[in-house]
Amino acid sequence: MNLNPKVNFAVTPLLRIAYEEHGPASGEPIILLHGFPYDPRAFDEVAPALAERGYRVIVPYLRGYGPTRFNNPAILRSGQQAALAQDLLDLMHALSIPQAALCGYDWGGRAACIVAALWPERVRCLVTGDGYNLQDIPRSTQPLPPETEHRLWYQYYFHTARGVEGLTQNRRELCELLWRLWSPTWKRGAELYPLSAPSFDNPDFVDVVIHSYRHRFMYAPGDPTLEWMEEQLAAQPAISVPSISLCGADDGVGPAPEHDEDAEHFSGFYERRVLAGVGHNIPQEAPEATFKALLDLLEG
Template identity: 30%
Template sequence: MRQFRRGGLVFDVRDGGPPDGEPVVLLHGFPQDSSAFDRLAPLLHGAGLRTLAPDQRGYSPGARPPGRSAYRLREVTADVLALLDEAGLESAHVVGHDWGGAVAWALGAWHPGRVRTLTSLSTPHPAAMARSLVTSDQALRSTYMALFQLPVLPERLLLARDGELLRGVLESSGLPADAVARYVARMRGPGALSAALAWYRAVPLAARDTVGRVTVPTLHVWSTGDVALGRAATERTRDHVAAPYRLEVLEGVPHWIPEVAAERTAELVTVHVRSTA
């Protein structure tokens, strides 16, 4: 597969590994794209797994609908179901990082029959995240999300002087230089950053998309160097999984687990996938 469609939207996708391998869907976050898994995917292929890594809604040039409601969790989750349908897959293992992790949690709660296993990299369960905003330092860590609600200004600030601010934020958070250059270049494309920020601007609509308990085997990987997501929500996440659950903590690793800790992540995902075989 190189592309799949949902309605009038066209999504780019990277399909790799053995065609008959256990299928693993890889979902990126902000401001990444499917190349976030360039280090991870070949390791999964070497373990006999097939990977499908889409450029999600807003990141694929052919899938940038206007309006924040088009980026609600229900919509971006339905995109993954469309990917599975077009690939002829009844179900798959799902690995999500950052916003991709939020999509993975939603899939595990709303469509457990289509998720063989769930792996969330960095991202806690949405209910655990909501609780931590009023009981820990998570609200302080998430102040940037409030800025992203403003129209136009975030785009102007982040992209001024060839994306100097966006580049600086990503570098200071521990993202490797090659990935920084790649993501900043992509966000400078026409309409790309506004579409990516629409995921954040749809957050006030989240009351319509409550994510309940997950009932599929779940692996949660969190790193102590994550400046955006703290330990409080991570520790509470197990309360929202009614299935076998494992938390793996990576010491000293920044938020960018797929790019920085690909080898360890591949080991964990492979064991998790095979645990249900």
Template identity: 30%
Template sequence: MVVEKFVKTKKLNMAYEVTGPEDGEPVVLLHGWPDCPRTWDEVLPHLHNRGYRTYVPTLRGFGSTKFLDDDARRTGGPLAFAADIKEFIDALNLAPVNIIGQDWGASTAMNLSCLYGTDLVKSEVVLSEGWKIFGRLSLEQVKNYWYQWYMTTPQGMEYVRKRQSEFALFMWKQWDPKYQMTAQKATVLTSYFQNPDWAEVTLDTYRQRWGYDPFDEEYADLQASLDATSEIFVPTLNIIGKSDSCTDYKMASDMGDYFTGRFEQQFWDDGGHFIQRERPRDVALAAAEWFK
């Protein structure tokens, strides 16, 4: 049984799990929303077999990760997540490190790569997410993002706060209808949403994204750095499923324009949003090959 460990960052007592060969090259795996660290369980053995030691943190608002200050704003969004993970990597002395991220985890990885380059991120594999797409959404993508604008309404906020598990599982069915989640896996998954901060971090992420919550000025310096450049030179493999009904792969088809280093994009037939759950071996092998 894997023992959950904890490390303190500026804002959090962050839960994480570390497994694999003790002398293995480190890989940090970042889960998305609405998901949890268990999303990597079937990916990890394939990475371990190829000599990688894996570090799987639990993002703010999920599971056992807790804010240190009861009065701190429950800020969501990629800059807050990026700050947390930068401090996590620094605390464990992992840099420069390979990263695999999906959804929120993918956007976090790309923000870290843009902000800190190869001093922090050696190489990255980003799943089910594009880069710099929010200002030019297609109508298909607008349709996919209905849930984000629902959360800007009083009704949506109340739903997320009172019925978080139901809301999250509905999104799974929408985004990945071919993936058959067992009742046991659903129970484990939704247990991570019982964190008292889950709803507030979720709401702040999307409300702040579209201007319905104020920007958290604590991250102003990071935002200024991002505004100064959109280019990423960290080696990046991007994988999006063609059946992903959250992220329309066509919206991300030109993201290579922002990557000045080694870049490859793969669109997997029949892949849904949680592609690491559907095809864990394929994801692990693609990542191991990319990191070589």
């Protein structure tokens, strides 16, 4: 594991995106996208293995994480799903990548799924954590089963002023708690968490996180320039690119249901793999399975 990877930067219309790169610049590109509350360390065992096979591997820090910064103080610190997808498109443009294999989970999986759904020509294939990650925002006010609502406590906490202050004062402790709750059977969380925790010290982390969890429930307006994309996402478009969904059987926030409820959203090749003993942090808990899923799509 490389504890001091080189960080590069790509300037986009809104951000100076920090990213780590592995493998030859001439290799077929793969973009690996982390979630909340994680960072590129989630792919420390996946990215080098892919690079050894000749792929060009890009691992960005999402908006609000690590060294990634907004270009202007006036830019809305949006965490909405359309913003994450636009950042991915902008990064691909800045790095002159016309098409890439995408792999992501949680927030990163959402960005990857959106780009795969709306711009399939830009996506060679998709490995998605927990299936179809597009938020169904128009129906977000409908209550879920009580056990599901219980697991989403942190989202409702972030809807309050107390939650904003709690995340501000206790971001490392709160994120560490989420790691434990969401990956209850993972033995290496306590060891590896300190490697990711500094990414949450980003000055925009709190604002982006709070906006993300408020916007998805229609408690905060989104970026007006992205409303066109949100309108398309409200139709829950299908994903046509070859896709594999990896689901953690022990996921403490979104355990894999026995019946695959997401299959209907994939119109091309699609396979779901439920990973025993794995929680929410899929690529870090199951790097071999993540690596294999990508190779099965790229080389199978």
